[in-house]
Amino acid sequence: MTDAETGDAESAPSEVDRASDVWVFVEEHAGDVMPVSWELLTEGRRLADDLGDDLVALVIGEGVGDAADEAIARGADRVLVADDPVFEPYRADPYGTQFRELVEERVPSIALIGGTHTGRDFAGRVAVPTHAGLTADVTELDVDEDGQLLARRPAFGGDVLATIVCPEHRPQMATVRAGVFEAAEPDLDREGDVERVDTVVDEAETLTDVLERNVSDTADIIDADRLVAVGGGTGGDLGPAAELAEALDAELAASRKAVDEGWIEGARQVGQTGKTVRPELYVALGISGAVQHVEGMNDSEVVVAINDDPNAPIFEHADYGIVGDLFEVAPRLAASLEGEADPEEVLQ
Amino acid sequence: MSDTATDRESSAAESDDGWTVVVGVKQVPDSDEVGIDPDTGRLDRANAPAVLNAPDRDALEAALSIRDAVGGTVTAVTMGPPTATDVLEEAVAMGCDDAALVTDRAFAGSDTWPTSYALAEAVDHLGADVAVCGEETTDSSTGQVPPGIAAHNGWAQLTYVEDVDPLPEEGRLAARRDVEGGHERIAADLPVVVAVAYGEFEPRPAGLHRKLYAETDFEPLELTADDLGIDADDVGMDASPTQVGGMETVDPVDREKETVETPAELLDALSDEGVIAR
Known part of the structure; x- marks a missing residue:
């Protein structure tokens, strides 16, 4: 609708009525798209279909044509591409400025962003100047009969699920926890429009300089079928855990304590401030089972806990528990796995 | 009180030789003590003791370490009722x-929109070069x-910061940030907001003398909406885009909770579950 058609200000539709489309931010770093982006496109597709809206992917970066094409295969009707060297590597101020400009110009109804450090970093630079509602750490999404987004998030250590709504402001923004939704397989026959948008960021006006960036550990614990997770009880000696992980063909994961102590990379952290995982098998070694950790692994199919404290809360969240010294139990488990079955035959 | 005012003016003047660092802190219910009212299903926060938000200790340490490096002042700021003065005394x-x-x-x-607006005005009012917060x-x-x-202020920001490195000769602050799967070193123009990663700084203990002063003589500066030039319509519930639409308690996941004695027994159980083959 053009300005002429909307008439004077008094009869102009409100921001809420004017807003349409579901946007999903596709987070790309040096050619790699974060898996949460594809998870959100799948979930965004469902919401867009419920609303009768288009699903729009927003890709920001440099040389991101492949990510734009994949976004269509992953469910987007349209893709907005901001492709410029100013966006590589990621910085909060250029991303925020570009995203904000597009939001102000086009007023999406919903905008979903992966709850990664990157997403949580720049989302406020969009939500604040547009006076949008921004819900953090969302784990469930729905729309009600009025087309309003119901963003649900755990509160107070996960004992409670709060539903957050945003009745009078648009867009309804959310940063969504990684690993909660499943990404659908890409459909290469899907068709959609790719639109290159003007870059509104000038390098001379940026506020930050990335001096150095080292991204080495790209371990994706979200996709692993089996995880061996280490906690404070390991005292920093991850040898037995690594051995057991190898015998089980599992990836290593960790509690916040193990990450905070510097024993293992933050990318492997499970829990409220880490990742949400749902493997077929989750083995917790020396993890006490604080609610903020349990929240990130509670959807695992089978949970095993090994801890020398019989009163550790983790046993309340485990299917099988061994009360004992992990430095003794884990090597024995690894030995019997290696001895009695070829690891190659250890099937799901 | 005129003495206090004089102290405040002189500390502001000294900051010409260093940076004005403001650190945001918050009083929160002790998370270990929050229960749920069984009748309403609502959180019973009223009965939980109020404490300093734990990640803010990292922020305080980071802020003080910047002052150690470049000189200047550190001012703690909190938004809340008068009882929140307790966390300022701790700072x-x-x-x-x-x-x-x-x-x-x-x-x-x-909600977070007006909260960050009020704090943005406060850190600006205090003349911050650097505003440090917890994660x-x-x-x-x-x-x-x-x-x-x-x-709100159009300033630079650095989040998930694990180490700060002030560069006073450049008028910038460099920092090490935790990014997915690695780290980056990034420099930001002042003024800058820094949110430090939880658990990355070792908070210094309170000195006895300082503690006595904080608990007996110290009175915080009070800043109202009016003092900060904030229109009451731009803050509070009506200016908050988000609302809590409902709360429900989460049913615990049903687990077997079976204790097994030996590794062999465990492997048998896992094999029966079909998660490993033997």
Whole structure:
């Protein structure tokens, strides 16, 4: 609708009525798209279909044509591409400025962003100047009969699920926890429009300089079928855990304590401030089972806990528990796995 | 009180030789003590003791370490009711030069949008070169306020910061940030908002002398909406885009909770579950 058609200000539709489309931010770093982006496109597709809206992917970066094409295969009707060297590597101020400009110009109804450090970093630079509602750490999404987004998030250590709504402001923004939704397989026959948008960021006006960036550990614990997770009880000696992980063909994961102590990379952290995982098998070694950790692994199919404290809360969240010294139990488990079955035959 | 005012003016003057650092702190219900009212299903926060948000200790240490490196002052700021003065006393005991309480009925019911707006005005009012915050609060866990402060003021921001490296000769602050799967070193123009990663700084203990001062003589500066030039309509519940539409308690996942004695027994059980083959 053009300005002429909307008439004077008094009869102009409100921001809420004017807003349409579901946007999903596709987070790309040096050619790699974060898996949460594809998870959100799948979930965004469902919401867009419920609303009768288009699903729009927003890709920001440099040389991101492949990510734009994949976004269509992953469910987007349209893709907005901001492709410029100013966006590589990621910085909060250029991303925020570009995203904000597009939001102000086009007023999406919903905008979903992966709850990664990157997403949580720049989302406020969009939500604040547009006076949008921004819900953090969302784990469930729905729309009600009025087309309003119901963003649900755990509160107070996960004992409670709060539903957050945003009745009078648009867009309804959310940063969504990684690993909660499943990404659908890409459909290469899907068709959609790719639109290159003007870059509104000038390098001379940026506020930050990335001096150095080292991204080495790209371990994706979200996709692993089996995880061996280490906690404070390991005292920093991850040898037995690594051995057991190898015998089980599992990836290593960790509690916040193990990450905070510097024993293992933050990318492997499970829990409220880490990742949400749902493997077929989750083995917790020396993890006490604080609610903020349990929240990130509670959807695992089978949970095993090994801890020398019989009163550790983790046993309340485990299917099988061994009360004992992990430095003794884990090597024995690894030995019997290696001895009695070829690891190659250890099937799901 | 005129003495206090004189102290405040002189500390502001000294900051010409260094940086003005403001550190945001929050009083939160002790997360270990929050229960749910069985009748209403609502959180019973009233009975939980109020404590300093744990990640803010990292922020205090980072702020004080910047002052150690470049000189200047550190002022703690909190937004809340007068009882929140307790966390300011803790900050002063740890070594902050001064502290300000941002308090006004107009702020009641604010979500992160007006909260970050009020704090943005406060840090600007205090003349911050650097505003340091904790990663997130333990009561709402959004992590939205530090970027919100930066966005309201149009300042640079650095989040998930593990190490700070002031570059006074360049008028910039460099930092090591935790990014997915690695780290980056990034430099930001001043003024900048820094949100430090939880657990990355070792908070210094409060000195006895400082602690006595904080608990007996110290009074925080009070800043109202009016003092900060904030229109009451721009803060509080009505200016908050988000609302809580409902709360439900989460049913615990049903687990076997079976204790097994030996590794062999465990492997048998896992084999029966079909998660490993034997």
